[in-house]
Amino acid sequence: MDKAFQLSWKSIHREGDELTVEKDHVFHRNFHYNYPLIEKAEGIYLYDESGQQYMDASSGAVAVSVGHGNKEIIEAVAKQAEKVAFVHTLRFETEIQHHLSRLIASIAPDTLDTVYFTSGGAEANESAFKLARQYHIGHGKQKKTKIMSHWNSYHGNTMWTLSAGGDNNRRSLYEAELHEGTVHVLPPYRRGRPSSEGMTPEEFGEACLKEIEETIIREDPETISAFIVEPITGSQIAALVPPDNYLKGIRKLCQTYDILMIADEVMTGFGRTGEMFAVDHWQVVPDIITFAKGVSSAYLPLGGMIVSDGIVKVIKEEWDGKFAHGFTFSGHPLSLAAAKANIEYILKHDLVKKAKRQGEYLNGQLRKLAETWSFTGEVRGKGLLAGFEMVKDQMSNMAFESEFQAAEKFNALSLKNGAVLYPGQGQVKGEKFDHILLGPPLTITTQEIDKLITILEQNCSEFSELIKSTV
Structure with a gap:
Protein backbone atom coordinates (compact mmCIF):
# COMPACT_ATOMS: atom_id res chain seq x y z
CA MET A 1 0.00 0.00 0.00
CA ASP A 2 2.70 2.50 1.01
CA LYS A 3 4.73 1.59 -2.07
CA ALA A 4 1.73 2.26 -4.29
CA PHE A 5 1.21 5.65 -2.67
CA GLN A 6 4.87 6.55 -3.11
CA LEU A 7 5.02 5.57 -6.77
CA SER A 8 1.66 6.95 -7.84
CA TRP A 9 3.12 10.44 -8.26
CA LYS A 10 5.42 9.25 -11.02
CA SER A 11 5.22 7.94 -14.55
CA ILE A 12 6.28 4.34 -14.14
CA HIS A 13 7.80 2.03 -16.76
CA ARG A 14 8.96 -1.54 -16.27
CA GLU A 15 11.87 -2.92 -18.21
CA GLY A 16 12.29 -6.52 -17.14
CA ASP A 17 12.67 -6.37 -13.39
CA GLU A 18 13.81 -2.76 -13.43
CA LEU A 19 11.47 0.07 -12.39
CA THR A 20 12.08 3.41 -14.09
CA VAL A 21 10.53 6.54 -12.58
CA GLU A 22 10.22 9.64 -14.73
CA LYS A 23 8.68 13.10 -14.43
CA ASP A 24 4.95 13.07 -13.73
CA HIS A 25 2.73 14.59 -16.46
CA VAL A 26 -0.74 13.93 -14.97
CA PHE A 27 -2.99 16.84 -13.98
CA HIS A 28 -4.24 15.16 -10.79
CA ARG A 29 -7.63 15.74 -9.22
CA ASN A 30 -5.62 16.63 -6.12
CA PHE A 31 -1.89 17.33 -6.43
CA HIS A 32 -1.41 16.74 -2.69
CA TYR A 33 -2.86 13.23 -2.64
CA ASN A 34 -0.98 10.10 -3.66
CA TYR A 35 -3.31 7.87 -5.64
CA GLY A 69 -14.50 -7.23 -16.03
CA ASN A 70 -17.91 -8.15 -17.49
CA LYS A 71 -17.07 -10.23 -20.56
CA GLU A 72 -20.43 -9.66 -22.28
CA ILE A 73 -19.97 -5.89 -22.27
CA ILE A 74 -16.34 -6.11 -23.37
CA GLU A 75 -17.20 -8.44 -26.26
CA ALA A 76 -20.15 -6.27 -27.33
CA VAL A 77 -17.88 -3.21 -27.56
CA ALA A 78 -15.25 -5.11 -29.55
CA LYS A 79 -17.89 -6.44 -31.93
CA GLN A 80 -19.31 -2.96 -32.51
CA ALA A 81 -15.81 -1.55 -33.09
CA GLU A 82 -15.37 -4.02 -35.93
CA LYS A 83 -18.56 -2.71 -37.58
CA VAL A 84 -18.35 1.05 -37.01
CA ALA A 85 -16.62 2.88 -34.17
CA PHE A 86 -17.92 6.41 -34.80
CA VAL A 87 -20.28 8.49 -36.88
CA HIS A 88 -21.34 12.09 -36.33
CA THR A 89 -25.06 12.04 -35.54
CA LEU A 90 -25.59 15.38 -37.27
CA ARG A 91 -25.20 13.43 -40.51
CA PHE A 92 -25.62 9.71 -39.76
CA GLU A 93 -27.17 7.21 -37.36
CA THR A 94 -26.31 3.63 -36.49
CA GLU A 95 -28.28 0.46 -35.92
CA ILE A 96 -27.11 0.28 -32.30
CA GLN A 97 -28.57 3.76 -31.66
CA HIS A 98 -32.03 2.51 -32.62
CA HIS A 99 -31.70 -0.79 -30.74
CA LEU A 100 -30.62 0.86 -27.49
CA SER A 101 -33.23 3.63 -27.71
CA ARG A 102 -35.95 0.99 -28.14
CA LEU A 103 -34.60 -1.00 -25.18
CA ILE A 104 -34.46 2.03 -22.86
CA ALA A 105 -37.93 3.18 -23.92
CA SER A 106 -39.29 -0.29 -23.12
CA ILE A 107 -38.18 -0.05 -19.47
CA ALA A 108 -38.89 3.66 -18.90
CA PRO A 109 -42.09 5.02 -17.29
CA ASP A 110 -45.17 5.47 -19.48
CA THR A 111 -45.08 8.27 -22.14
CA LEU A 112 -41.29 8.54 -21.85
CA ASP A 113 -40.15 6.77 -24.99
CA THR A 114 -37.78 8.99 -26.97
CA VAL A 115 -34.08 8.88 -26.07
CA TYR A 116 -31.35 11.47 -26.63
CA PHE A 117 -27.73 10.47 -25.95
CA THR A 118 -24.86 12.47 -24.46
CA SER A 119 -21.47 11.54 -23.01
CA GLY A 120 -22.36 11.89 -19.33
CA GLY A 121 -24.69 13.18 -16.65
CA ALA A 122 -23.76 16.87 -16.73
CA GLU A 123 -24.29 16.94 -20.49
CA ALA A 124 -27.61 15.14 -20.00
CA ASN A 125 -28.87 17.73 -17.52
CA GLU A 126 -27.58 20.64 -19.59
CA SER A 127 -29.42 19.15 -22.56
CA ALA A 128 -32.61 18.86 -20.52
CA PHE A 129 -32.42 22.54 -19.51
CA LYS A 130 -32.02 23.57 -23.15
CA LEU A 131 -34.81 21.28 -24.27
CA ALA A 132 -37.14 22.73 -21.63
CA ARG A 133 -36.31 26.23 -22.86
CA GLN A 134 -37.00 25.33 -26.49
CA TYR A 135 -40.25 23.60 -25.51
CA HIS A 136 -41.61 26.67 -23.72
CA ILE A 137 -40.57 29.04 -26.51
CA GLY A 138 -42.43 26.72 -28.86
CA HIS A 139 -45.51 27.40 -26.75
CA GLY A 140 -44.91 31.14 -26.94
CA LYS A 141 -43.69 31.43 -23.33
CA GLN A 142 -40.47 33.40 -23.70
CA LYS A 143 -40.29 34.38 -20.01
CA LYS A 144 -39.86 30.80 -18.81
CA THR A 145 -36.11 30.75 -18.26
CA LYS A 146 -35.49 29.75 -14.61
CA ILE A 147 -34.45 26.33 -13.37
CA MET A 148 -35.61 25.21 -9.91
CA SER A 149 -33.72 22.69 -7.83
CA HIS A 150 -32.79 21.78 -4.27
CA TRP A 151 -29.99 22.92 -2.10
CA ASN A 152 -27.77 19.92 -1.35
CA SER A 153 -28.29 18.52 -4.83
CA TYR A 154 -25.77 17.67 -7.52
CA HIS A 155 -26.49 17.88 -11.25
CA GLY A 156 -23.05 18.25 -12.84
CA ASN A 157 -20.05 20.54 -13.19
CA THR A 158 -20.83 22.58 -16.29
CA MET A 159 -21.62 26.17 -15.35
CA TRP A 160 -25.38 25.77 -15.81
CA THR A 161 -25.64 22.43 -14.01
CA LEU A 162 -23.33 23.71 -11.26
CA SER A 163 -25.64 26.71 -10.91
CA ALA A 164 -28.67 24.47 -10.63
CA GLY A 165 -26.93 22.19 -8.17
CA GLY A 166 -26.92 23.01 -4.48
CA ASP A 167 -23.43 22.04 -3.38
CA ASN A 168 -21.93 25.16 -1.82
CA ASN A 169 -18.47 23.59 -1.65
CA ARG A 170 -18.40 23.28 -5.45
CA ARG A 171 -20.24 26.54 -6.16
CA SER A 172 -18.23 28.94 -3.99
CA LEU A 173 -15.20 29.36 -6.27
CA TYR A 174 -17.40 30.23 -9.26
CA GLU A 175 -20.07 32.30 -7.55
CA ALA A 176 -19.59 35.28 -9.88
CA GLU A 177 -20.04 33.14 -12.99
CA LEU A 178 -23.10 31.12 -11.90
CA HIS A 179 -26.37 31.54 -13.79
CA GLU A 180 -28.72 34.00 -12.13
CA GLY A 181 -31.76 32.16 -13.42
CA THR A 182 -31.62 29.34 -10.89
CA VAL A 183 -33.96 29.05 -7.91
CA HIS A 184 -33.25 26.81 -4.93
CA VAL A 185 -35.48 25.32 -2.26
CA LEU A 186 -34.55 23.29 0.80
CA PRO A 187 -34.51 19.51 0.33
CA PRO A 188 -36.94 17.25 2.21
CA TYR A 189 -34.38 16.86 4.98
CA ARG A 190 -35.04 17.44 8.65
CA ARG A 191 -31.57 18.70 9.55
CA GLY A 192 -31.76 22.48 9.79
CA ARG A 193 -35.55 22.35 10.20
CA PRO A 194 -36.31 22.38 13.96
CA SER A 195 -39.97 23.04 13.18
CA SER A 196 -40.25 19.56 11.65
CA GLU A 197 -39.79 17.84 15.01
CA GLY A 198 -42.82 15.72 15.80
CA MET A 199 -44.19 15.83 12.25
CA THR A 200 -45.17 12.56 10.58
CA PRO A 201 -43.43 11.88 7.25
CA GLU A 202 -46.61 12.89 5.43
CA GLU A 203 -46.93 16.13 7.39
CA PHE A 204 -43.28 16.90 6.76
CA GLY A 205 -43.72 16.22 3.05
CA GLU A 206 -46.70 18.58 2.91
CA ALA A 207 -44.75 21.29 4.74
CA CYS A 208 -41.90 20.99 2.23
CA LEU A 209 -44.30 21.12 -0.71
CA LYS A 210 -45.93 24.23 0.73
CA GLU A 211 -42.50 25.91 0.81
CA ILE A 212 -41.94 24.95 -2.83
CA GLU A 213 -45.30 26.36 -3.93
CA GLU A 214 -44.66 29.59 -2.04
CA THR A 215 -41.31 29.88 -3.83
CA ILE A 216 -42.90 29.27 -7.22
CA ILE A 217 -45.48 31.99 -6.59
CA ARG A 218 -42.87 34.42 -5.25
CA GLU A 219 -40.62 33.88 -8.29
CA ASP A 220 -43.63 34.04 -10.67
CA PRO A 221 -44.65 30.73 -12.32
CA GLU A 222 -44.48 32.40 -15.75
CA THR A 223 -40.69 32.65 -15.35
CA ILE A 224 -39.95 29.05 -14.30
CA SER A 225 -39.04 26.56 -17.00
CA ALA A 226 -38.22 23.35 -15.15
CA PHE A 227 -37.76 21.78 -11.74
CA ILE A 228 -34.88 19.26 -11.63
CA VAL A 229 -34.94 16.81 -8.74
CA GLU A 230 -32.96 13.77 -7.67
CA PRO A 231 -35.71 11.27 -6.66
CA ILE A 232 -33.33 9.99 -3.99
CA THR A 233 -30.54 12.44 -3.18
CA GLY A 234 -27.16 10.89 -3.89
CA SER A 235 -23.77 12.33 -3.06
CA GLN A 236 -24.94 15.47 -1.25
CA ILE A 237 -27.12 13.90 1.46
CA ALA A 238 -26.08 10.24 1.16
CA ALA A 239 -29.18 8.38 -0.08
CA LEU A 240 -31.87 10.65 1.35
CA VAL A 241 -35.28 9.13 0.61
CA PRO A 242 -38.13 11.71 0.49
CA PRO A 243 -41.52 11.27 2.15
CA ASP A 244 -43.89 9.17 0.04
CA ASN A 245 -46.05 12.16 -0.89
CA TYR A 246 -43.14 14.38 -1.92
CA LEU A 247 -42.40 13.52 -5.55
CA LYS A 248 -46.10 13.14 -6.32
CA GLY A 249 -46.58 16.60 -4.86
CA ILE A 250 -43.81 18.06 -7.03
CA ARG A 251 -45.33 16.41 -10.08
CA LYS A 252 -48.69 18.04 -9.27
CA LEU A 253 -47.13 21.47 -8.70
CA CYS A 254 -45.28 21.26 -12.00
CA GLN A 255 -48.47 20.41 -13.84
CA THR A 256 -50.40 23.20 -12.09
CA TYR A 257 -47.83 25.88 -12.96
CA ASP A 258 -46.73 24.58 -16.38
CA ILE A 259 -43.23 23.67 -15.22
CA LEU A 260 -41.40 20.69 -16.70
CA MET A 261 -40.33 18.08 -14.15
CA ILE A 262 -36.85 16.67 -14.78
CA ALA A 263 -35.92 13.58 -12.76
CA ASP A 264 -32.15 13.41 -12.46
CA GLU A 265 -31.60 9.63 -12.38
CA VAL A 266 -27.89 9.83 -13.21
CA MET A 267 -27.09 7.99 -9.98
CA THR A 268 -30.36 6.19 -9.31
CA GLY A 269 -31.29 4.83 -12.74
CA PHE A 270 -31.09 1.31 -14.16
CA GLY A 271 -31.84 -0.71 -11.06
CA ARG A 272 -29.67 0.98 -8.44
CA THR A 273 -32.51 1.55 -5.91
CA GLY A 274 -34.41 -1.69 -6.44
CA GLU A 275 -36.59 -0.33 -9.25
CA MET A 276 -35.49 0.31 -12.81
CA PHE A 277 -35.83 4.04 -12.12
CA ALA A 278 -36.19 5.59 -8.68
CA VAL A 279 -39.38 7.45 -9.67
CA ASP A 280 -40.99 4.02 -10.08
CA HIS A 281 -41.06 3.65 -6.28
CA TRP A 282 -43.79 6.32 -6.25
CA GLN A 283 -45.31 5.74 -9.74
CA VAL A 284 -44.32 9.28 -10.76
CA VAL A 285 -43.89 10.02 -14.46
CA PRO A 286 -41.75 13.15 -15.02
CA ASP A 287 -41.45 15.02 -18.32
CA ILE A 288 -37.78 14.12 -18.71
CA ILE A 289 -35.51 11.55 -17.08
CA THR A 290 -31.78 12.20 -17.32
CA PHE A 291 -29.38 9.30 -16.94
CA ALA A 292 -25.71 8.26 -17.09
CA LYS A 293 -23.46 6.11 -14.84
CA GLY A 294 -25.41 2.84 -14.57
CA VAL A 295 -26.67 2.91 -18.16
CA SER A 296 -23.30 1.56 -19.33
CA SER A 297 -21.93 0.57 -15.92
CA ALA A 298 -19.23 3.16 -16.78
CA TYR A 299 -17.49 0.79 -19.19
CA LEU A 300 -17.62 3.70 -21.62
CA PRO A 301 -18.86 7.27 -21.07
CA LEU A 302 -22.59 7.63 -21.79
CA GLY A 303 -25.50 9.72 -20.60
CA GLY A 304 -28.75 10.98 -22.00
CA MET A 305 -32.35 11.87 -21.45
CA ILE A 306 -35.65 10.07 -21.94
CA VAL A 307 -38.22 12.55 -23.19
CA SER A 308 -42.02 12.57 -23.01
CA ASP A 309 -44.23 12.46 -26.08
CA GLY A 310 -45.59 15.95 -25.42
CA ILE A 311 -42.15 17.57 -25.60
CA VAL A 312 -41.20 15.65 -28.74
CA LYS A 313 -44.47 16.74 -30.34
CA VAL A 314 -43.59 20.43 -29.82
CA ILE A 315 -40.09 19.96 -31.31
CA LYS A 316 -41.57 18.23 -34.34
CA GLU A 317 -44.39 20.69 -34.93
CA GLU A 318 -43.03 24.06 -33.77
CA TRP A 319 -39.32 23.71 -34.53
CA ASP A 320 -39.30 21.88 -37.85
CA GLY A 321 -38.16 18.77 -35.97
CA LYS A 322 -34.86 20.32 -34.86
CA PHE A 323 -33.46 20.41 -31.34
CA ALA A 324 -30.98 23.31 -31.29
CA HIS A 325 -28.27 21.39 -29.50
CA GLY A 326 -25.72 18.61 -29.92
CA PHE A 327 -22.33 17.14 -29.05
CA THR A 328 -19.61 15.52 -31.13
CA PHE A 329 -19.87 12.26 -29.22
CA SER A 330 -23.66 12.09 -28.92
CA GLY A 331 -24.72 8.55 -29.73
CA HIS A 332 -21.18 7.16 -29.85
CA PRO A 333 -21.61 3.58 -31.16
CA LEU A 334 -19.11 1.95 -28.78
CA SER A 335 -20.73 3.52 -25.72
CA LEU A 336 -24.16 2.49 -26.98
CA ALA A 337 -22.97 -1.09 -27.49
CA ALA A 338 -21.65 -1.17 -23.93
CA ALA A 339 -24.97 0.16 -22.61
CA LYS A 340 -27.09 -2.32 -24.57
CA ALA A 341 -25.04 -5.27 -23.31
CA ASN A 342 -25.11 -3.83 -19.78
CA ILE A 343 -28.91 -3.40 -19.67
CA GLU A 344 -29.45 -6.83 -21.18
CA TYR A 345 -27.18 -8.28 -18.49
CA ILE A 346 -29.15 -6.48 -15.76
CA LEU A 347 -32.42 -7.85 -17.15
CA LYS A 348 -31.12 -11.37 -17.77
CA HIS A 349 -29.78 -11.72 -14.24
CA ASP A 350 -32.73 -9.94 -12.60
Missing part, protein backbone atom coordinates in the same frame (compact mmCIF):
# COMPACT_ATOMS: atom_id res chain seq x y z
CA PRO A 36 -2.90 4.09 -5.71
CA LEU A 37 -2.33 2.77 -9.23
CA ILE A 38 -5.05 0.28 -10.11
CA GLU A 39 -3.78 -2.45 -12.40
CA LYS A 40 -6.71 -4.87 -12.40
CA ALA A 41 -10.43 -4.89 -11.65
CA GLU A 42 -12.67 -7.93 -11.39
CA GLY A 43 -16.17 -8.36 -9.97
CA ILE A 44 -16.56 -6.02 -7.00
CA TYR A 45 -12.81 -5.70 -6.44
CA LEU A 46 -9.96 -3.42 -7.52
CA TYR A 47 -6.28 -4.38 -7.27
CA ASP A 48 -3.41 -1.94 -7.16
CA GLU A 49 0.11 -2.55 -8.43
CA SER A 50 1.27 -3.83 -5.05
CA GLY A 51 -1.50 -6.44 -4.99
CA GLN A 52 -3.66 -4.63 -2.44
CA GLN A 53 -7.32 -5.56 -2.86
CA TYR A 54 -10.10 -2.99 -2.45
CA MET A 55 -13.78 -3.83 -2.35
CA ASP A 56 -15.43 -1.28 -4.64
CA ALA A 57 -18.24 -0.49 -2.21
CA SER A 58 -19.14 2.67 -4.11
CA SER A 59 -19.00 1.26 -7.66
CA GLY A 60 -16.56 4.03 -8.51
CA ALA A 61 -18.88 7.02 -8.32
CA VAL A 62 -21.95 4.76 -7.97
CA ALA A 63 -21.55 3.81 -11.63
CA VAL A 64 -20.15 0.29 -12.18
CA SER A 65 -23.47 -1.44 -11.62
CA VAL A 66 -22.61 -4.91 -12.97
CA GLY A 67 -19.11 -4.98 -11.53
CA HIS A 68 -15.73 -4.99 -13.24
CA LEU A 351 -30.37 -7.49 -10.91
CA VAL A 352 -33.10 -4.94 -10.17
CA LYS A 353 -34.88 -7.35 -7.83
CA LYS A 354 -31.53 -8.48 -6.47
CA ALA A 355 -30.63 -4.87 -5.70
CA LYS A 356 -33.85 -4.52 -3.73
CA ARG A 357 -33.29 -7.74 -1.81
CA GLN A 358 -29.60 -7.19 -1.11
CA GLY A 359 -30.26 -3.54 -0.32
CA GLU A 360 -32.69 -4.51 2.42
CA TYR A 361 -30.03 -6.79 3.88
CA LEU A 362 -27.31 -4.13 3.65
CA ASN A 363 -29.55 -1.50 5.21
CA GLY A 364 -30.41 -3.85 8.05
CA GLN A 365 -26.74 -4.56 8.74
CA LEU A 366 -25.93 -0.85 8.70
CA ARG A 367 -28.67 -0.23 11.26
CA LYS A 368 -27.10 -2.84 13.53
CA LEU A 369 -23.79 -1.05 13.10
CA ALA A 370 -25.44 2.22 14.12
CA GLU A 371 -26.71 0.58 17.30
CA THR A 372 -23.10 -0.12 18.32
CA TRP A 373 -21.30 3.08 17.45
CA SER A 374 -22.55 6.43 18.74
CA PHE A 375 -20.99 8.45 15.89
CA THR A 376 -23.10 6.71 13.22
CA GLY A 377 -26.22 8.79 12.71
CA GLU A 378 -29.27 8.22 10.56
CA VAL A 379 -29.10 5.22 8.21
CA ARG A 380 -31.14 5.53 5.00
CA GLY A 381 -31.50 4.49 1.39
CA LYS A 382 -33.27 2.20 -1.04
CA GLY A 383 -31.85 -0.79 -2.83
CA LEU A 384 -28.09 -0.69 -3.16
CA LEU A 385 -27.91 3.04 -2.61
CA ALA A 386 -27.38 3.42 1.13
CA GLY A 387 -25.89 6.00 3.42
CA PHE A 388 -25.35 7.08 6.97
CA GLU A 389 -24.42 10.30 8.70
CA MET A 390 -21.48 10.77 11.01
CA VAL A 391 -22.29 12.72 14.18
CA LYS A 392 -20.65 13.50 17.50
CA ASP A 393 -23.38 11.52 19.21
CA GLN A 394 -26.74 10.13 18.17
CA MET A 395 -28.73 11.79 20.95
CA SER A 396 -27.90 15.36 19.94
CA ASN A 397 -27.36 14.61 16.24
CA MET A 398 -24.62 17.25 16.43
CA ALA A 399 -22.26 17.36 13.46
CA PHE A 400 -18.50 17.10 13.71
CA GLU A 401 -16.57 20.33 13.18
CA SER A 402 -16.00 20.71 9.44
CA GLU A 403 -12.24 21.02 9.94
CA PHE A 404 -12.15 17.53 11.44
CA GLN A 405 -13.15 16.03 8.06
CA ALA A 406 -14.83 13.05 9.70
CA ALA A 407 -16.07 11.38 6.51
CA GLU A 408 -12.70 11.74 4.78
CA LYS A 409 -10.92 10.26 7.79
CA PHE A 410 -13.39 7.37 7.89
CA ASN A 411 -12.85 6.66 4.20
CA ALA A 412 -9.06 6.78 4.63
CA LEU A 413 -9.37 4.07 7.28
CA SER A 414 -11.61 2.12 4.93
CA LEU A 415 -9.07 2.26 2.11
CA LYS A 416 -6.43 0.95 4.50
CA ASN A 417 -8.79 -1.84 5.53
CA GLY A 418 -9.69 -2.75 1.94
CA ALA A 419 -12.91 -1.00 0.88
CA VAL A 420 -13.69 2.12 -1.16
CA LEU A 421 -16.56 4.28 0.15
CA TYR A 422 -18.06 7.59 -1.05
CA PRO A 423 -17.47 10.21 1.68
CA GLY A 424 -19.14 13.62 1.62
CA GLN A 425 -19.71 16.80 3.57
CA GLY A 426 -22.94 18.71 3.07
CA GLN A 427 -24.22 21.98 4.44
CA VAL A 428 -27.68 23.17 5.51
CA LYS A 429 -28.18 26.77 6.63
CA GLY A 430 -24.48 27.14 7.33
CA GLU A 431 -24.23 23.91 9.34
CA LYS A 432 -21.87 21.36 7.78
CA PHE A 433 -22.35 17.64 8.27
CA ASP A 434 -20.46 14.49 7.25
CA HIS A 435 -21.88 11.42 5.62
CA ILE A 436 -20.88 8.16 3.93
CA LEU A 437 -22.55 6.85 0.77
CA LEU A 438 -22.48 3.19 -0.23
CA GLY A 439 -23.35 1.91 -3.68
CA PRO A 440 -21.71 -1.46 -4.39
CA PRO A 441 -22.26 -3.27 -7.71
CA LEU A 442 -25.71 -4.81 -8.08
CA THR A 443 -23.97 -8.18 -8.35
CA ILE A 444 -22.76 -8.13 -4.74
CA THR A 445 -23.51 -11.32 -2.77
CA THR A 446 -24.70 -11.67 0.81
CA GLN A 447 -21.27 -13.00 1.77
CA GLU A 448 -19.62 -9.96 0.21
CA ILE A 449 -21.98 -7.65 2.12
CA ASP A 450 -20.97 -9.44 5.31
CA LYS A 451 -17.31 -8.84 4.40
CA LEU A 452 -18.07 -5.15 3.81
CA ILE A 453 -19.77 -4.89 7.20
CA THR A 454 -16.72 -6.50 8.82
CA ILE A 455 -14.53 -3.82 7.21
CA LEU A 456 -16.91 -1.10 8.39
CA GLU A 457 -16.76 -2.53 11.91
CA GLN A 458 -12.99 -2.29 11.79
CA ASN A 459 -13.26 1.27 10.48
CA CYS A 460 -15.59 2.18 13.32
CA SER A 461 -13.29 0.69 15.93
CA GLU A 462 -10.30 2.62 14.61
CA PHE A 463 -12.33 5.81 14.13
CA SER A 464 -13.49 5.59 17.73
CA GLU A 465 -9.87 5.47 18.86
CA LEU A 466 -9.08 8.38 16.58
CA ILE A 467 -11.79 10.47 18.21
CA LYS A 468 -10.44 9.63 21.67
CA SER A 469 -6.95 10.66 20.64
CA THR A 470 -8.14 14.09 19.46
CA VAL A 471 -10.17 14.95 22.55
